[in-house]
Structure formats: structure tokens, C-alpha cells
Amino acid sequence: MAPSTIKAWTVEGQNGFDSLKFNEKAQLPKLGDKDVLVKLHAASLNYRDLIIPKGKYPFPMKDSIVPGSDGAGTVEAVGDRVTRFKKGDKVVTLFNQGHIAGSLDAQSIQTGLGGVVDGTLREYGTFDEQGLVSMPENLNFLEASTLSCAALTAWNALYGLETRAVKPGDYVLTQGTGGVSMFGLLFAKAAGAKVIATTSSQKKADLLKKHGADHVINYKDEPNWGETAKALTPLKAGVHHVIEVGGPSTMAQSLKAIKIDGVISIIGFVGGFGKEQPSFMDCLSNICTVRGILVGSRLQMEDMNRAIEANDIHPIVDEKVFELAQLKEAYQYMWDQKHFGKMAIRIA
Amino acid sequence: MAPSTIKAWTVEGQNGFDSLKFNEKAQLPKLGDKDVLVKLHAASLNYRDLIIPKGKYPFPMKDSIVPGSDGAGTVEAVGDRVTRFKKGDKVVTLFNQGHIAGSLDAQSIQTGLGGVVDGTLREYGTFDEQGLVSMPENLNFLEASTLSCAALTAWNALYGLETRAVKPGDYVLTQGTGGVSMFGLLFAKAAGAKVIATTSSQKKADLLKKHGADHVINYKDEPNWGETAKALTPLKAGVHHVIEVGGPSTMAQSLKAIKIDGVISIIGFVGGFGKEQPSFMDCLSNICTVRGILVGSRLQMEDMNRAIEANDIHPIVDEKVFELAQLKEAYQYMWDQKHFGKMAIRIA
Amino acid sequence: MAPSTIKAWTVEGQNGFDSLKFNEKAQLPKLGDKDVLVKLHAASLNYRDLIIPKGKYPFPMKDSIVPGSDGAGTVEAVGDRVTRFKKGDKVVTLFNQGHIAGSLDAQSIQTGLGGVVDGTLREYGTFDEQGLVSMPENLNFLEASTLSCAALTAWNALYGLETRAVKPGDYVLTQGTGGVSMFGLLFAKAAGAKVIATTSSQKKADLLKKHGADHVINYKDEPNWGETAKALTPLKAGVHHVIEVGGPSTMAQSLKAIKIDGVISIIGFVGGFGKEQPSFMDCLSNICTVRGILVGSRLQMEDMNRAIEANDIHPIVDEKVFELAQLKEAYQYMWDQKHFGKMAIRIA
Amino acid sequence: MAPSTIKAWTVEGQNGFDSLKFNEKAQLPKLGDKDVLVKLHAASLNYRDLIIPKGKYPFPMKDSIVPGSDGAGTVEAVGDRVTRFKKGDKVVTLFNQGHIAGSLDAQSIQTGLGGVVDGTLREYGTFDEQGLVSMPENLNFLEASTLSCAALTAWNALYGLETRAVKPGDYVLTQGTGGVSMFGLLFAKAAGAKVIATTSSQKKADLLKKHGADHVINYKDEPNWGETAKALTPLKAGVHHVIEVGGPSTMAQSLKAIKIDGVISIIGFVGGFGKEQPSFMDCLSNICTVRGILVGSRLQMEDMNRAIEANDIHPIVDEKVFELAQLKEAYQYMWDQKHFGKMAIRIA
Incomplete structure (x- = not known):
């Protein structure tokens, strides 16, 4: 009672x-x-x-x-x-x-x-x-x-309404070790995808690998990590999905990593975009899709x-x-x- | 021979x-x-x-x-x-x-x-x-x-790969009287959608209506035409599709017109974006999707x-x-x- | 009050x-x-x-x-x-x-x-x-x-969950003049599809045409109307959708009319299937899809x-x-x- | 050379x-x-x-x-x-x-x-x-x-054109240990699905489990294995996918196993259907989808x-x-x- x-x-x-x-x-x-x-x-x-x-x-x-x-x-x-x-x-x-x-x-x-x-x-x-x-x-x-x-946001990024759903063999790029990113990693691995994760320390890199990340890029060592990620994909065609949780600087790299017709899902309202930000024109020149999602x-x-x-x-x-x-x-x-x-x- | x-x-x-x-x-x-x-x-x-x-x-x-x-x-x-x-x-x-x-x-x-x-x-x-x-x-x-x-680009905007397809009752926003926009109008009408078109002269407005546009907004008279377009939709929820053919100023209005989970398809490489452009953050705050497409x-x-x-x-x-x-x-x-x-x- | x-x-x-x-x-x-x-x-x-x-x-x-x-x-x-x-x-x-x-x-x-x-x-x-x-x-x-x-059933046949949605240029086959069939006709025409309808009298045929049917087949005159319908489609490839409201005899004809990867939506529980019915094997030999739907x-x-x-x-x-x-x-x-x-x- | x-x-x-x-x-x-x-x-x-x-x-x-x-x-x-x-x-x-x-x-x-x-x-x-x-x-x-x-047929069953794609957490029913069925098992497991497989011997059951099957039903012991399979799913709602490789008797069980809006993909032309076959009416009474596929x-x-x-x-x-x-x-x-x-x- x-x-x-x-x-x-x-x-x-x-x-x-x-x-x-x-x-x-x-x-x-x-x-x-x-x-x-x-x-x-x-x-x-x-x-x-x-x-x-x-x-x-x-x-x-x-x-x-x-x-x-x-x-x-x-x-x-x-x-x-x-x-x-x-x-x-x-x-x-x-x-x-x-x-x-x-x-x-x-x-x-x-x-x-x-x-x-x-x-x-x-x-x-x-x-x-x-x-x-x-x-x-x-x-x-x-x-x-x-x-x-956090979990539902990551799920929505991978299985959204009327958009590309993650499939086995897809490449998914996650950023850091925050809640949404970690769920993105776990869900993508369960779905048979390959995951490229970014982080800034060896300790976190080890944790990401432990939880299934196929590749971990230390973005401090590789500021141009978007291209690094792209180069890790078959035929260097780029990743199918990005779970984008950062601001303008990560977005610029995400646009370098993305495959033609790939989907960048923008999450959360942390940070905000500064002056030298990428523009919507990049959607066109990369022929990709950018989605804003809310849980x-x-x-x-x-x-x-x-x-x-x-x-x-x-x-x-x-x-x-x-x-x-x-x-x-x-x-x-x-x-x-x-x-x-x-x-x-x-x-x- | x-x-x-x-x-x-x-x-x-x-x-x-x-x-x-x-x-x-x-x-x-x-x-x-x-x-x-x-x-x-x-x-x-x-x-x-x-x-x-x-x-x-x-x-x-x-x-x-x-x-x-x-x-x-x-x-x-x-x-x-x-x-x-x-x-x-x-x-x-x-x-x-x-x-x-x-x-x-x-x-x-x-x-x-x-x-x-x-x-x-x-x-x-x-x-x-x-x-x-x-x-x-x-x-x-x-x-x-x-x-x-032109035609295939407009078709791709409305029936793209793994994205929202136009359905009867959807609202589609087109811009001007260029080739892609006119095909967008014709295809959307054939599909049972409502079309809101923008233009800058009464003569072109008449032509747009003749070809089926349900609403025509003169963007010279209504610089805030994105909100005008949104107000024309059921429950003022916004349009389902925008065929975006302009630059940063049209994009800012398109983002005002778009419905939650609506799709803005960016077409062509005319123009380019200036300084005071909308940012990807707007995808998030509008919970919408932006696609770059190439024919x-x-x-x-x-x-x-x-x-x-x-x-x-x-x-x-x-x-x-x-x-x-x-x-x-x-x-x-x-x-x-x-x-x-x-x-x-x-x-x- | x-x-x-x-x-x-x-x-x-x-x-x-x-x-x-x-x-x-x-x-x-x-x-x-x-x-x-x-x-x-x-x-x-x-x-x-x-x-x-x-x-x-x-x-x-x-x-x-x-x-x-x-x-x-x-x-x-x-x-x-x-x-x-x-x-x-x-x-x-x-x-x-x-x-x-x-x-x-x-x-x-x-x-x-x-x-x-x-x-x-x-x-x-x-x-x-x-x-x-x-x-x-x-x-x-x-x-x-x-x-x-009736209307929602017809809509579901054309815009069902995770199945082929009707698009402009598709061919839709409807049967008779019952509620679901008439809504199917109206919705398919609004969506830019071509409609082939069957009926048994000239009077009803006229009504079907008045409401937009592109072709009407009198099934009394043409018992093999499935093949007739197929022959009316581009490259004689068959229809994309059938709204199937009858029993085993109509189903046999629907299977003749359907295109590869076309969808036959079975509606209602009127009638029932007799002995000489088509079998699921026909799904395979026609490489088509059959869906049962309920409103x-x-x-x-x-x-x-x-x-x-x-x-x-x-x-x-x-x-x-x-x-x-x-x-x-x-x-x-x-x-x-x-x-x-x-x-x-x-x-x- | x-x-x-x-x-x-x-x-x-x-x-x-x-x-x-x-x-x-x-x-x-x-x-x-x-x-x-x-x-x-x-x-x-x-x-x-x-x-x-x-x-x-x-x-x-x-x-x-x-x-x-x-x-x-x-x-x-x-x-x-x-x-x-x-x-x-x-x-x-x-x-x-x-x-x-x-x-x-x-x-x-x-x-x-x-x-x-x-x-x-x-x-x-x-x-x-x-x-x-x-x-x-x-x-x-x-x-x-x-x-x-064999592999592409199984893949098509799980990732067909304009039909339900398998997702993590889905239940997939496979039949026996033939080529298509084994690929279906491997692909479904890679995709994060649960697999219920049928077979007729303990030895094959062991092999199916070794390759990832979550549940194996011996159809000799359980002739009503369709219901058994259904009972193994969450809320006993049924399986999302069946890869159907048999004839009329397996089809009757598949129709018992399937979930509302689930998809039975019929494969191959082995066997054929006898007299006491299930009918298309079962698609309706089960509100499910049956697809014929060819590689x-x-x-x-x-x-x-x-x-x-x-x-x-x-x-x-x-x-x-x-x-x-x-x-x-x-x-x-x-x-x-x-x-x-x-x-x-x-x-x-």
C-alpha cells in the first residue's frame, strides 16, 4: 500500500x-x-x-x-x-x-x-x-x-521514422563516452554494425573497445578524425550513420566522415555552434542527410x-x-x- | 542509317x-x-x-x-x-x-x-x-x-531513398519558377499534395496557380514567408517537404516553414551561403531533416x-x-x- | 447540455x-x-x-x-x-x-x-x-x-505499415463497387495512380468511370479478367496493388493480374474460400506479396x-x-x- | 594468362x-x-x-x-x-x-x-x-x-524491397538445416534477432544451437510446432519473420507462429502444396503478410x-x-x- x-x-x-x-x-x-x-x-x-x-x-x-x-x-x-x-x-x-x-x-x-x-x-x-x-x-x-x-535518443538515431535504419555491415560513428554515445555503440553492435568511436584518452579508448567499438580514434592525436574515420570504411566510402553530440567542430568532422546518402543525427542542445561553422551547403556537397531528433x-x-x-x-x-x-x-x-x-x- | x-x-x-x-x-x-x-x-x-x-x-x-x-x-x-x-x-x-x-x-x-x-x-x-x-x-x-x-531532381526530392515520400495530403513548399521547382509543383500535385509556392511577381504567381499551386506567396511582399507558409498548413504544423533551391536567406525561411520531422531537400549549387546563415543547430531545434541531393x-x-x-x-x-x-x-x-x-x- | x-x-x-x-x-x-x-x-x-x-x-x-x-x-x-x-x-x-x-x-x-x-x-x-x-x-x-x-481499410491497403505505398504512376486494381473498393478508387486516383476496376454491369461501370476509374472490366464478359488487367499495364508487367475483397475466384484472377513484387491486400471476411482455391505456392510463382489487413x-x-x-x-x-x-x-x-x-x- | x-x-x-x-x-x-x-x-x-x-x-x-x-x-x-x-x-x-x-x-x-x-x-x-x-x-x-x-535468398527474406526489415529484438523462425535456412539463422543472429529453428534430430539441434539458434524445436516431437514457437515469443505475440522453405504442412504451422503484421517469406519451389493446404484466408485471419521471393x-x-x-x-x-x-x-x-x-x- x-x-x-x-x-x-x-x-x-x-x-x-x-x-x-x-x-x-x-x-x-x-x-x-x-x-x-x-x-x-x-x-x-x-x-x-x-x-x-x-x-x-x-x-x-x-x-x-x-x-x-x-x-x-x-x-x-x-x-x-x-x-x-x-x-x-x-x-x-x-x-x-x-x-x-x-x-x-x-x-x-x-x-x-x-x-x-x-x-x-x-x-x-x-x-x-x-x-x-x-x-x-x-x-x-x-x-x-x-x-x-539517452537510450531512446540513440535508438531513434539508428531507427528513426522514415529514414535509413542501421543494418548489419553498416558503419556507425559515435563521439565520446556520454550516455547517448554509449547506447549508440551498444545498439549498433547488437545490430551487426561496425562502430568507429572517438575519444580523448587511452583509458576511455580501452573502455570503448571493451564495449565493442571496432575502431577508436583519439581526436586529440588526430584532429582531422573525420577523414580518418572515412578511411576506415570499405572502399573509403564513409560511414552510414553519425550520432552527432557535439558542436560545430565535431560537425565539420562528421561531414568529412559521412558516406553519400549517409545520415548524421544531431542530438541534444549542449554547446551550440560558433562562427566558423559548417553550412547546409555541406549537406549538398556531401549529398548527405542531417536530422535533428528529440528523444x-x-x-x-x-x-x-x-x-x-x-x-x-x-x-x-x-x-x-x-x-x-x-x-x-x-x-x-x-x-x-x-x-x-x-x-x-x-x-x- | x-x-x-x-x-x-x-x-x-x-x-x-x-x-x-x-x-x-x-x-x-x-x-x-x-x-x-x-x-x-x-x-x-x-x-x-x-x-x-x-x-x-x-x-x-x-x-x-x-x-x-x-x-x-x-x-x-x-x-x-x-x-x-x-x-x-x-x-x-x-x-x-x-x-x-x-x-x-x-x-x-x-x-x-x-x-x-x-x-x-x-x-x-x-x-x-x-x-x-x-x-x-x-x-x-x-x-x-x-x-x-531538373525533373529527376524534383522527383528525388519527393521520392528519395530511405526518406519520407510525399503522400496525398502532405504540404510541399516550392521556391520560384525554375525548372526543378516547376517539376516539384507538377509532381506534388499529381501525388495529391498541397503546394505552397513562392515567387516575386503577380504574373508568375498566376502561372504557378495555373499549374496547380494551392497558395502562392510573393516573397517581396512577405519577407517572412516561411512563417506565412507554416500558417497555411493544418494546425499550423508546417510543411512536410521543402524543395530548397536558393541560398542562406531562403534556407532560413524554409526552416521556419518546416514541420517536425519534415524534410528540406537542398538542390543545386547556385548561389552559396553567406555569413549570417542558419546553422545545423536549426535542424535540431526544428527537429527536421535536411538532405542534399544530386539528380x-x-x-x-x-x-x-x-x-x-x-x-x-x-x-x-x-x-x-x-x-x-x-x-x-x-x-x-x-x-x-x-x-x-x-x-x-x-x-x- | x-x-x-x-x-x-x-x-x-x-x-x-x-x-x-x-x-x-x-x-x-x-x-x-x-x-x-x-x-x-x-x-x-x-x-x-x-x-x-x-x-x-x-x-x-x-x-x-x-x-x-x-x-x-x-x-x-x-x-x-x-x-x-x-x-x-x-x-x-x-x-x-x-x-x-x-x-x-x-x-x-x-x-x-x-x-x-x-x-x-x-x-x-x-x-x-x-x-x-x-x-x-x-x-x-x-x-x-x-x-x-471502409475508408481506413482502403487507405491501409494503399499505405500500410512497412509495405509498398502507392505512388503516382502505379496501377491499382479494385473489385466491384462496395465501400472499400470505392474508397480505394478515390484514394488511388488522388495519389496519381491508374485504376483498373471490375464490375458486372454497364451502369456500375459508368459510375466507376465517373469517379475516376481509368479502365473498367466487366467480369461477366471477361471471366479471365486478371489477364485482361495485366495486359492494360505498361509492358504488360501487371498491377502494383490489388484491393482484394472477394473470395477464391477473385483471388485466382488477382494473382494473374499482379506484378512481380506487387501487393495484394486481402480485405474483409465475406465469402470464404472454396475447394479449388489458389495456393500460397502462387505467391512464390508470381513473386508477389499477399497481406491480410484489418482496418x-x-x-x-x-x-x-x-x-x-x-x-x-x-x-x-x-x-x-x-x-x-x-x-x-x-x-x-x-x-x-x-x-x-x-x-x-x-x-x- | x-x-x-x-x-x-x-x-x-x-x-x-x-x-x-x-x-x-x-x-x-x-x-x-x-x-x-x-x-x-x-x-x-x-x-x-x-x-x-x-x-x-x-x-x-x-x-x-x-x-x-x-x-x-x-x-x-x-x-x-x-x-x-x-x-x-x-x-x-x-x-x-x-x-x-x-x-x-x-x-x-x-x-x-x-x-x-x-x-x-x-x-x-x-x-x-x-x-x-x-x-x-x-x-x-x-x-x-x-x-x-542460398545466402542472397535468405538475405532477401530478411531485407526485402519495401517490406519489414529484421531489427534487433525481432523473432525469426527458420526451418531445418538447408542452405537458405542456415544463412537465415546466421544473418538473423548477426542482426540482433532471436532465432527459433526447427529440426528433426538431436544432432542437428546441437548444430543449430552451435550456430546461434536461441530455441530449437524438434518437429517430430512437437507436430504443432507453430504454436510452440509462438509461445516462446514475448507476450506470446508470435514471430516477426518466417523463412518458409517447406510445403503445405510447414505453411500451416508458420501461420500459427506468425505475429500480427509479421512476414512469411516463401522460398524455393521444392515440394509443392497438397490438398489440405492452408488458404489465403489465413493471411487475413492472422493479419499477416506472405511474400514469394526469388533470390x-x-x-x-x-x-x-x-x-x-x-x-x-x-x-x-x-x-x-x-x-x-x-x-x-x-x-x-x-x-x-x-x-x-x-x-x-x-x-x-
Whole structure:
């Protein structure tokens, strides 16, 4: 039985991490007739979560929002007319709660957890049954809590709507060791693709290789790594996919690496482009495609979870796991870039 | 019977249109065992043709090339082992002679007619049987000669490889009254789409409407025409496709017009992007796709020709038709932008 | 304001049309917090509706179900948490209420209106906001009420999930003048395809031509109409799509008409296959694809409605329109095959 | 340097394997200007090859044909205008020599090696440069010679034109241990899919597991293996793909195993369907798709070879390898079903 009050974080203002407030007696949210009450066991953090209390998030937000876009837990109760889940089911949260399938639209883009809709950094949450997905059976809660944003974004890059899907034998270029890039590596390898990854240290290079990267390029040693990557592909034709997570300088190299009709998927809003940026003209001269993507739909997440289960893929979670009460410390740890892979919060 | 000598143009040097040389006693090209000898009846001009003798063409070229990428004619003879055509068949030329299907590759991108491979501005030409396509039955030779580049580029924008295909009810944005844009309009209308076209004069607006445009925006009156176009679509969600033929200023508006997951196909290399250009970041913030495309494959051209025939689509050819001997005048006429639609050359 | 009691039909038993019961004081259904209360203005009938009270429907059914899978109306009220619609919106019903996108699954296949979920043959109904679609602006309620099953089935045949989509220049074969076939004709023509239709009378042939059929074959005169159809296509290669609504004899002809890699979409459960039926071996010897389809998803319906609006497509509704109270007469009229096109019921 | 005479088999008549004639002084075939002369090192056999001399092959054939549809070798010389290959390149043959991309058509279906076009069971052969594909670098000639038919057919089943492509997490059902089925298993596993395989002995079950099968069902123990397979899938929803190589009895089980919107690809013409066969009606009641396929195109073969190389996939070749001169013995050995996997012939 769920208690009547729960522990929950909210974001009160935009004064940095001090805007995070911990309420130990928050009301248990009401359960609508098509809602599911989830006892949350874990959440994971994204860069987006960090900049919300800093007031840097460029999208709409609700005051006093419960933060956290990613979460995993157990169904505690269901509304009278819920059909998709039952008590005891293990579930993960969908980021844009209204993005069931197809393209985002004006409504569904306003349903992001932890921004417009109350998120996962609390003991219990209610979610529309349409906004939850069954948890892969091979994962524990900490692992599963990392899927909502980073994993689904990487999946969308490789299996997007009406665009080239990755196939065995394709070459995929990933950048660095961030959450999306690591999922991109794992998914591409599971799909029979070859992966060329970039990084800046031998230690990270070793980790990338351990997780399946076929080639690792140290971009410090090889500033022209786009051409290096291209030269590694059959007939030096270039890579079929780039998961582009950087700014203008990485984009210039990605455009050198890409194959004719290859697809560069641009992820995230970190960084931004400076003055000497590549231009759209490069799309033409390289005869390639550039896609902007924003996480993904529930249908894609269901496909992804099936792939995770079938291939026993395990998200890479930083060894340091924080408790719910330590959220501020967790944010700071991640802000200081002390983590590797995804950062998870243990809730209960 | 083909004569032993033929009239043919070549490009000798890069001194402007004076580099065009007319040889009235050129040798009839030899017929390989898988070649087709075509008596050319018409050719059409592209901007690319004009800049080749001006030395502005940024792609590889062969010396003393026979210019002309677009042509239509009748099969006069076939090599011993030709199976796809027979004497008397009406045919149109494929631009990249080696681009049969799928993506261009390092070899096929080097097979452009009139640049690397001898083109269509001559009385007879031999072409590999793989580099010809049956002519739509509803067209005359002048009309058919306009299909190779402009039409196929527009078709590729709407029915590209592994990208969103136009469907009935989609909104397509075209720009101006150039060859590719007009074909884009005609194809989109045949496909049951709505077309929003831009132009700068009432006279051209009338022509666009006559050819099926649902909405015409005068971009001089409405410099922010991207938003105007978006507002014309259902739920103001934006257009599904843009056929982008301009430079940085049109691109900025196209990015305002585009729908989430919509596709902007960038065409041609006219113009170039200036300093205050939109950036790839806009792909992300608009969650859209930008594709560079270069004409298209034979498989696409066969599909296109079937659509042209089935819908009795007629290319828009300028009333002023030049004879083969008048090629320099034709180039100048087009350079001076006196034409509307495609410019055709009557060969015989 | 909705009244507290409404007029509604239910199916009580399986004794034929006498099992239809008209309750003039039925309770207004309750409005859940994500439900929409719709004042229904029109419904249309399908063959499926007729066989439900006859006990011939081979799928699961609920006792005392309100019949009617197709309906159109106006939103009268919305639950507290509804976001997709507001009072005054015009809407049409989705057949499988849970089939939002992608494939049907074990749950969504159990959500058919008029079979498992209370349907449209009543003055007011509540529907989950996920199970409604905006009505095309160019239609009246009677026309719009025909879209839920027949139109969406035809659309699914031409624009199915992960299968060949119809393109301009494709050839589509339709059979007869039933609801699905007529929508197939209208949609294929809007998409720039050529349509070959079969029928058995000159009068119907004239109607088919009036609605855009390029070729009409009288199957009584030409029992081997499959080959006739094939001979009408370019290079006698065969048709790209067949919308197959008949039984084993039509299927044998469809297999003669189909092109290599063409798609035969099998619709409906009318008829059944006899002894001398074609076999799956014919799929192989014809190198073609056969798909079974069951109506379609909400995403497909939204695409379809956009196409209907953009091309001002009007469903073909029989001139004879019955009132809600005359439902039994309407069923009998349709059972006696006195109708042409769709049969509509005016509700209020 | 190629000799002026070569050893070559031909099929003379339809008297069984005695119709195979070995000519030790056959003329070296002439080299057209777009032909490639290949020194063949290996060929592999297909069931089709066996029935050609028996007069059971239902497709067109040329008299005195050189048999053999599958081959691998080294380029010995190229015609004057060949651009795709050069001396020394390692190549494999395309089955339908004219099937470059897209669908087969009336011409390309008449270009099967060993049936209409002289095949691979000889020391040297000339092939149009369009009818060869680069050999995967990770294979030896014996292995590579098995790709032309069996492997490409399996690839086409999983990555066909305009149909559902296999994705990580999909379930694929294969039948038995024949060539196509084994390639289907290897490709599906490389793509991150789960494979359910059927067989009739523990020994073969062990081999299937060794090669990656996730589940093996002994169809002798479980005659209702279609339902067993379905029960092994997530939510018992059924398999996404069946590679159907049997006759009516396997088809009935495949229809039980298949998921909604799943695809059954029918392969080969072995067997045939008896009286109590499943009907097309089952496509509808299962809402599934059935495709007939015939090998595949060069574009597909290039994709396949890239996947083979990237994933270091090795075809399963029977340990018993025959020499070219022993062809009759090889045919008999295969006819007696003494082989496991593909049977290869060493040529030189």
C-alpha cells in the first residue's frame, strides 16, 4: 500500500542546485481512472536536468515541477479503467508522455517529464498508462532508469521514422563516452554494425573497445578524425550513420566522415555552434542527410526494450550511485563530470 | 542509317560561351557491343551547362567534352549484345550514366553527361544501354529532353531513398519558377499534395496557380514567408517537404516553414551561403531533416516516367526554342534569364 | 447540455435483426477524466454490423453491446484531463479504439466499436480521447460517418505499415463497387495512380468511370479478367496493388493480374474460400506479396483525413438515408443489397 | 594468362545426371568490351541444379547450358570499357545476371546463371561486369561460392524491397538445416534477432544451437510446432519473420507462429502444396503478410556481402568437397541428402 505522503523533490526557481527542494511530506498524487501509480525505485540524470534549476533550459517549464525525466519502478495501483498494466508490473517512464507514435506535435512536445509534467525524482508518481513501457526483464531498476532519454535518443538515431535504419555491415560513428554515445555503440553492435568511436584518452579508448567499438580514434592525436574515420570504411566510402553530440567542430568532422546518402543525427542542445561553422551547403556537397531528433516515441521505446532484452544489453551506469536524499550532491557530481556512463539515483 | 560524320558541339577551354565549338564533321561515335546509338532530337539546358564553359563548375570535367546532360531521341542502332532497347525505341538520357540504383558511389558520381561523359548537344550519341530510359509516350522530344536533370531532381526530392515520400495530403513548399521547382509543383500535385509556392511577381504567381499551386506567396511582399507558409498548413504544423533551391536567406525561411520531422531537400549549387546563415543547430531545434541531393538514379527515373505518363504531366518548356547551331545564343538567352521553365534545343 | 437519458440501440441475442433493441431512455454514459462525450450526428453501416445480430461474427463480442463501428459527431463535453479535444470539435470514431499506431496487438484487437466496446448507434457516446480523430472539414456528418471502417481499410491497403505505398504512376486494381473498393478508387486516383476496376454491369461501370476509374472490366464478359488487367499495364508487367475483397475466384484472377513484387491486400471476411482455391505456392510463382489487413490505426486515419481534406474527396453515400429509429429497416435494406456506396444513418 | 581451351560441363538433354557432359577442350568464352573474364575457383550446388538435368525445372532453359548458378573466382582479364573490376579482383557471381536493383522484370528474370546464361561449372567464364560482386574478404573461395543463391535468398527474406526489415529484438523462425535456412539463422543472429529453428534430430539441434539458434524445436516431437514457437515469443505475440522453405504442412504451422503484421517469406519451389493446404484466408485471419521471393538483386548482394565481412560470417560448407571432374558424383551425393549445409565444388 502506498503511503499518503511521500518524499519528493521540486524545482523552486532558477538559482542553481539550491533551487532543488526536498519535501519529505509531499502528497501522494491522485490516481485518475486511466492512471498508473508507480513506486519509483530508480531515476537517472541527464544534462537537461542539471540546467533546469540553473534556468538555462530553453523549453517550456512548469513552476514547482518535480524534476527527473527518467525512471523505473513497480506498479503499485491502477485506475479503474487501466488496461495496459496491473499491480506488480515493472515499468519505465516515457520522456514525452504524449509521444505515443509518429512525429511529435504541438501537444506532445509539451509533455516532457521533469519539465512540464511532474517527473521521477520522488518515491511515487502517477502516470497516464499511455506514458509507461514495460521494463526489460534482463535489467535491474538502476539500469532500467537510464533508458527514457539517452537510450531512446540513440535508438531513434539508428531507427528513426522514415529514414535509413542501421543494418548489419553498416558503419556507425559515435563521439565520446556520454550516455547517448554509449547506447549508440551498444545498439549498433547488437545490430551487426561496425562502430568507429572517438575519444580523448587511452583509458576511455580501452573502455570503448571493451564495449565493442571496432575502431577508436583519439581526436586529440588526430584532429582531422573525420577523414580518418572515412578511411576506415570499405572502399573509403564513409560511414552510414553519425550520432552527432557535439558542436560545430565535431560537425565539420562528421561531414568529412559521412558516406553519400549517409545520415548524421544531431542530438541534444549542449554547446551550440560558433562562427566558423559548417553550412547546409555541406549537406549538398556531401549529398548527405542531417536530422535533428528529440528523444523518441513509445512505439520506438517498445522496440528498443525488446532489442535490449533479446540481446541482453546492459546500460553503462556509473559505479557511484546516489540516494534520493542526496540529489544535490548527485547533480554536482555530474556537473563536475566525475561520472562515466549514466548516473543513477536509488530511490527505494 | 546514321551518317559517318555528325554535327556536334564541344567545350574547348574555359573562356565563356566562346569556348563552345561547333564541329560539322565530327566522327560518328563507335558502337560498343552493349551500346545504343541514339539519334538525338532534342536537348535541354541546365544552369550547370552554362557555367561549364565559364570554368565555374566545381566538379571533375573532361577536356573537349560534348556538352549537354539532357537529351531525347530515337534508337538508331544497338550493339550486338544489347537487350534493353531496339531500333526505333524512343529514349531519354540518364544524367549520371552509372547511377543505376541506390546511392551514388565514387565511380558513378564520375559519369555525368556533358561533364565527364560526352553529352547530348550533337546529332548522334552512343550510350551504354544501362544509361538510357524509355521516353514517356505522352511527351514530344522537346518536352522529354527536360527530364534528365531538373525533373529527376524534383522527383528525388519527393521520392528519395530511405526518406519520407510525399503522400496525398502532405504540404510541399516550392521556391520560384525554375525548372526543378516547376517539376516539384507538377509532381506534388499529381501525388495529391498541397503546394505552397513562392515567387516575386503577380504574373508568375498566376502561372504557378495555373499549374496547380494551392497558395502562392510573393516573397517581396512577405519577407517572412516561411512563417506565412507554416500558417497555411493544418494546425499550423508546417510543411512536410521543402524543395530548397536558393541560398542562406531562403534556407532560413524554409526552416521556419518546416514541420517536425519534415524534410528540406537542398538542390543545386547556385548561389552559396553567406555569413549570417542558419546553422545545423536549426535542424535540431526544428527537429527536421535536411538532405542534399544530386539528380537521381535510373530506377527513380523509370518510376518518374511512369508517373509522367500516367498523369499526362507535361514539362513547362519556354516558347523560344533554339536550333542546335544556335547553341551560343541559347546559352546567352538563358544566362540573361529571359526564359520561363526549361529551355530546349531542337536537334533534328 | 446533454440530456440524462438518450436513445440507443443494443444487440440482445443472435436472432437476426429482431435482436436489435431500441431503448429510448438509456442512461447517458459516464464521462471519465480522459473521455470525450460526443453527440453523434451520423453513423454508417458495414457488413460486419449486419452479421453481428445474426450470430455470424467470428470475433469476440460483448452482450448487450451498442452496435455501430462508424460514427461522426460533435464534442459535447470533455473529461477533466482531456487535452486532444474541446467542446464543439467535430470528430469521427476510430474502429479499434486501442489501435493508436503500429500493429494491432492482443489488447487493441479487442477494442472494436460495436463489438466489444459500445458503438455509435445512439445519440451520445463517450470515447477515450485516444479513440477519436478530427473530422475532415470538407465533409458533412453523413459523409464523415463512413470513414471509420471502409475508408481506413482502403487507405491501409494503399499505405500500410512497412509495405509498398502507392505512388503516382502505379496501377491499382479494385473489385466491384462496395465501400472499400470505392474508397480505394478515390484514394488511388488522388495519389496519381491508374485504376483498373471490375464490375458486372454497364451502369456500375459508368459510375466507376465517373469517379475516376481509368479502365473498367466487366467480369461477366471477361471471366479471365486478371489477364485482361495485366495486359492494360505498361509492358504488360501487371498491377502494383490489388484491393482484394472477394473470395477464391477473385483471388485466382488477382494473382494473374499482379506484378512481380506487387501487393495484394486481402480485405474483409465475406465469402470464404472454396475447394479449388489458389495456393500460397502462387505467391512464390508470381513473386508477389499477399497481406491480410484489418482496418487501421489512428495514425493512419489522421493521415487519411488530411488527404481527404486536401483533395476534397467525398465518400459515396447511398441516396437513401435512414433515421436512427429506422435501424432495422436500414439493416434489411443493406442486407438486400439495395444500396450503392455506403449506407448512412442520420442520428440527430 | 587464360588458356585457349578450358574444362567445362554442359547439360545435354534431360536424362538425369547422365545428361551432364564434361568437355575438356571447350573454347574459352569471348570477352566483350564490358565483360569480365573470371577464373573460377569454386562453385556450389543448389537443388535447382539437380533438377535441371532431370527435366524438372519449371523455368526457361537454354540447350547445352553450362550449369552452375553459384561461383567465386579471380578476375583474369577485363574488356576495354570495364570500370567496376580489374585483373586480380576476387568476385562472386550474381544469380540473375540482369537483376541489378529493384524488382525483377520480364527481361531480368530470364538471366539466371546455369539456366539461361552459361553458369559456373567450368574453369573460366565471362560475365557482364554488372553481374559480378566483390567477394567478402573474410571468406575463402569455397565459402564464397555459396552466396549467390542460398545466402542472397535468405538475405532477401530478411531485407526485402519495401517490406519489414529484421531489427534487433525481432523473432525469426527458420526451418531445418538447408542452405537458405542456415544463412537465415546466421544473418538473423548477426542482426540482433532471436532465432527459433526447427529440426528433426538431436544432432542437428546441437548444430543449430552451435550456430546461434536461441530455441530449437524438434518437429517430430512437437507436430504443432507453430504454436510452440509462438509461445516462446514475448507476450506470446508470435514471430516477426518466417523463412518458409517447406510445403503445405510447414505453411500451416508458420501461420500459427506468425505475429500480427509479421512476414512469411516463401522460398524455393521444392515440394509443392497438397490438398489440405492452408488458404489465403489465413493471411487475413492472422493479419499477416506472405511474400514469394526469388533470390535477390545485386544491390542486395552488395549489402549482404558487407554484412558478411563486418560480422565475419562464414557459410556452412559440407566437409566433403568434390573436384570439378567429379560433378556427377557430387550431384548424386547431394541428391541422396548426404550433405549438411552447402555443397561446394573445387574448380582449381
